Amino acid sequence: MSSLRARLLVAASVVLTAFFLLTAAVLDSAFRDSTLQAQRDKLEGLVYSLLAAARTNADGDLTVASDDISDRRLMQPASGLQAALFDEQGLLAWTSTDFLEMPAPPVPEVGQWLFEQRDQPSTFALSYGLRWIDLEDDPKRYTFVVIEDATSFNRQLQTYRRELWFWLAAAAAGLLLVQYLVLRWGLAPLRKLIAELQAIEKGQRGEIQTEYPDELQPLAQGLNAMIRSERNQQNRYRHALGDLAHSLKTPMAVLRGIGEESRIPEDLRPALRDQLMLMQQITDYQLRKAATAGRRTLAEPVAPRPIAEKIADALLKVYADQPIRFAFEAPPSFRLRADSGDLFEMLGNLLDNACKYGASRISVRFGQQGASNFIRIDDDGPGFPEEAYELLRRGVRADTQKPGQGIGLAAVYEIIKAYEGRIELGRSEAGGARVAIWLPV
Incomplete structure (x- = not known):
């Protein structure tokens, strides 16, 4: 990512997301464990109440006196709470009202508890192993089983999870907003520094x-x-x-x-x-x-068209005996990040060559294409000879009949290299010479 603010926001968002996910997992696990423990404690209390109501019948077997049961839901059909007593052979010795048929439960050790959460159907089951000694001092092995429907527990857990995720999401959104505002406030000096540098580049201030x-x-x-x-x-x-x-x-x-x-x-x-x-x-x-100044990082952009027009006015006086006409084309806000003296030198040499070797019409166009600015000068003269790029070497001339020492294009080329640009020599649409200069934006 190129944006420092985006990097900080993404990094902080990842950390916050991981933190809230971990927090949600811990809170959910803690709530579920505490609710399960409360459920087990409740069922244990019910088993103790059944033990208190346990009696020996006429056959000497253990049973439960229904009138002594404290939780009357065991005596109500479809109450969601059931209980049973199994003997040591796994046979039912006593059941509450509307007890579901089920195989004998796992037999815990005497005095041990076995708590289970079953899926089909969704229930909680608590088993307790005991040894009953009757009046004849004959110990017998029994298992109390209490079963309660888990629908209420599941609904309570779902409600808690829904509320938990809602408030965690709201807290995360609030923290992200606060974090964004803090980052915006903290990075404000950087934005101000960038604005000052842009003002320096535009020439609105010196430092x-x-x-x-x-x-x-x-x-x-x-x-x-x-x-x-x-x-x-x-x-x-x-x-x-x-x-x-x-x-x-x-x-x-x-x-x-x-x-x-x-x-x-x-x-x-x-x-x-x-x-x-x-x-x-x-x-x-x-x-x-x-x-030659060359490319400067914090240079004020210069409008090249007025410079070219000023040079053209001077050349029209120098070449007054030739029917030369200039045509200029440039976007209204076009600027080049270059030294005005370098532009005078470069455009002066190119336009002078165009006047010297052209016939009558010279076209000067400025613009931007991709990541480069361009200057294109066309004339309607005879054009460049073969091996045109040899003219970029100092002292090489295209026409020895014209006065000069062959250093105009070489001087232009040196300036372009100082700006890390490039030059193209070709043929114009009118059949004459075309010089295209590309400079970094």
Whole structure:
């Protein structure tokens, strides 16, 4: 699971479910055992009352005087309570009213009790073994059996279980709700931190400003330190490169002046000028490459269409002698998480190439597809030659008749690599060149 809150909720729910199931099993077992014990105690008391009513008949056999029985249900038909007395041969010596025919019960030892719960029919049975000594001092073996219908016990157990599960389920639902609210309250600082980071990405604030709990405060301070370090490092790089470019201007200007002096042979001047121009272009390219910001985690998204339109306006003036028309297409809210300087460099090179090698119409489209943003530039010129991807290497040119040093596409490719993107060179619908750039969202 990607959600921390979902993980905590699921883990706590599993623990709560296991706890309530175990609690329900323990309570159910305890209630059943206590109810069974109460049932046994009740039947034992009935056996003692039957012993109190036991008498010896004229034949010297043991029987029970019905008038002395304390529980009158034994004398009522269909009362759910029955009793019987078996002799040592397993024959009935006495029965209560409406006693069910049954085989002789298990014979417990003298003075021992045997308690059973029977399923068919659902009843409780308690047997007690005794030895009766008559007046002639002749001991005889007997077994008292008391049977009671278990319908009331089963109904009571079902009612208890129904109530138990209802209240346990209600308690579980209440605890889960409380747990959800506690988790929501406990994770609120994380949501606030995420909101601040999103505000930084959108450029609405410069760093994390809220005070957070002790566990999150080091993280917030570390993120602020990372943001400041990244910005300061980028500024230092650009300032250093700017100083380097400024330092190179004077030596280059001196060399150009020397190249125009009369003591330099006329046939060497064009070669000297070309080499100085090449040095200038290579220096500019390397400076631009080193100054590329690259993909930044907390960078403010930039709208690329206004940048492309601004570059197009400038190129229309440069190529005023060509009937060039630009067409732009981009969603209203489309943004790229990139440095505006890098976008100027990249779009400037691509649009300049499109103007240089295209015929009249240049299409620029921005959009998103899957997990990538794309920039697609089409023209209606002659298109790329075979082995088009060789043009991504510095110094390789498609047309040696046009001015340039063949480093435009190479510079674009370096910027794209810095953003972990990719570039595709193909043919447009108009038959010209198509450059498609894919950058991570």
